[in-house]
Amino acid sequence: AQTVTQSQPEMSVQEAETVTLSCTYDTSENNYYLFWYKQPPSRQMILVIRQEAYKQQNATENRFSVNFQKAAKSFSLKISDSQLGDTAMYFCAFAGANSKLTFGKGITLSVRP
């Protein structure tokens, strides 16, 4: 069975600064996908970024980038130039051959003005 661990329950960052959210996972599969989802207080889960395990290059989406370390089973999210709208709960998630998502417990990120 897969597990996803987000050990930091909450973080705070000043607007315009950079913050990194940590995630580790455990799996015996070789082909899988990793995701970061954002859930603002309205509760709609929104995809932030996706990484295919077979790709060595780290995924980037505008201000969001990941540091994917396959051997270490680590998948951290870096948010650059933090904005007030980035305030939300962030979930790291894993999808393997069975397609279902396994989520971490999430981290609450607060961006301070």
Add this chain to the structure above:
Amino acid sequence: GAGVSQSPRYKVAKRGQDVALRCDPISGHVSLFWYQQALGQGPEFLTYFQNEAQLDKSGLPSDRFFAERPEGSVSTLKIQRTQQEDSAVYLCASSASGTDTQYFGPGTRLTVL
């Protein structure tokens, strides 16, 4: 284009009542997933459909939970004889195929009194 929609957005049920939660996936999406999210936690997988076939129902917590997708589009999650521990947000997600990115609906918040 239209995203995943769910109804009702909020449901209050008395213990012992039956409830039905509806999910309209993104048009053309083959795969549909249901997740349960307790307060302050990450979503947990309930069940997965590919078209009308229920391929995985391993996450359903008891035989009181039943899901269907008879025509391969709209899905209904039914909970019989609701209990207080069923109180949660029920999230629906759809994807173009099993391994593609899952897009989430706004969820149905179920409160059992």
